[in-house]
Amino acid sequence: MRLRRSRCLTCYWHDGAFVVHPHPHGMPTALHPAAAEVLAAFEDWTTPGEAVELLGHLAPETAEEAVTALVRCGALLLHGSEEALDDERAARRWGSWMPEASFFHHATQGVYDPAPATPDAPGSAPSTPDAPDPAPAGSLPAPGPQEAPGPRPPLFTGFPDAPRVLLPRRPAGLRAPFDEVLYDRRTHRDFTGAPVSLETLASLLATTFGPVDFIDCGRGALYRRTSPQGGSRQEIDAYVGALRVDGLDPGWYHYDGLEHALGLLSEGCTPEDAVHLCAGQAWAGRPAFLVVLAARLERMSLKYPTPRAYRVCLLDAGHLGQTFALTATALGLGPAQTGAFRDSEVAGRCGLDGTGSVPLYVLAAGRPAPVDEDAPPPAGVAAFGATVLSGP
Ligand SMILES: Cc1cc2nc3c(=O)[nH]c(=O)nc-3n(C[C@H](O)[C@H](O)[C@H](O)COP(=O)(O)O)c2cc1C
Structure with a gap:
């Protein structure tokens, strides 16, 4: 029997336990940290006997026990098995995106309990990030699972000490x-x-990031925007880098959707x-301004403790980006x-700590040049000739 370490494997510490987490097929498993050394002995196809010899300073039964646990959780793969072939395919396909992107994708795919399984107590009950609470007939649909008790972050981020500019309210x-x-x-x-x-900047900000209406989520108010947002958590705040805006000094500002104001941060x-x-x-x-979308993570994680909810933050940023681009276009601006x-x-x-509030996406807009010198040319015969148009 020859075994090899999975190519798609990430190890980390979680809640004081050393976790071996193979993906996409394996299962996160808490093991003794010596498991890392055992895994090192299986760089290429190796028999357990050869590995035990390599790990001479470990008691043979300890090494054998570790091998058994590592095979069970999918960190060690059997030569010729379907899992080993899959592992090679996954490593090839994710290529240079490994290990960070493949781990993020697969580790947030399942519905694992935050606590990793132990070899004898694998898995846990699945949970979905947007599963509704049971709601009485006729009431508003609840936006997701029960929120953790305790203080909630404010609905709108505020910088009370920042000098502010109240924005014009005449809708463009x-x-x-x-x-x-x-x-x-x-x-x-x-x-x-x-x-x-x-006025134009104010209209774009209000339309994309301002509140449209307020709903009762059972524990207080939430608000909705012109873009759909996971669980209506509105974890994404907008920060403006003003380069060329009439009536606004160049600088970095926070857009306060509650006050419809810009607070100067730097x-x-x-x-x-x-x-x-x-x-x-x-x-x-070259644009007139940049807009940074930053997620205040606790707004999302308080309600959705599953790490999968981080994906929802990224999706939310994408929705806001599209609404921004369409609104900018409607206002005669060129978005980027x-x-x-x-x-x-x-x-x-943006005055953010970069840990609890993290920038996810940078948008921009300005007066578009009549001819965009940087625009790609239309595809012609040569481009189509160099393209496989369809296939499996
Ligand atoms: C998430 C995302 C990231 C992008 N990043 C860049 C970038 O870093 N630099 C850039 O010049 N364009 C960037 N773009 C613009 C794309 O290149 C552009 O959307 C694409 O070429 C299609 O053109 P269109 O937006 O005019 O339809 C990005 C677009 C998206 C949606």
């Missing part, structure tokens, strides 16, 4: 036909450099800094967005 016209807005929306990377009015915001923050992308210095930014520096500009 958003009457452009929906089909025009939808098909006209394009990512812009070239802008005229003309400033955007405070003075100054230059095109060079915007480019730096967006990982050196030249276009990032990027997932490539310097997380900790962006967090610093």
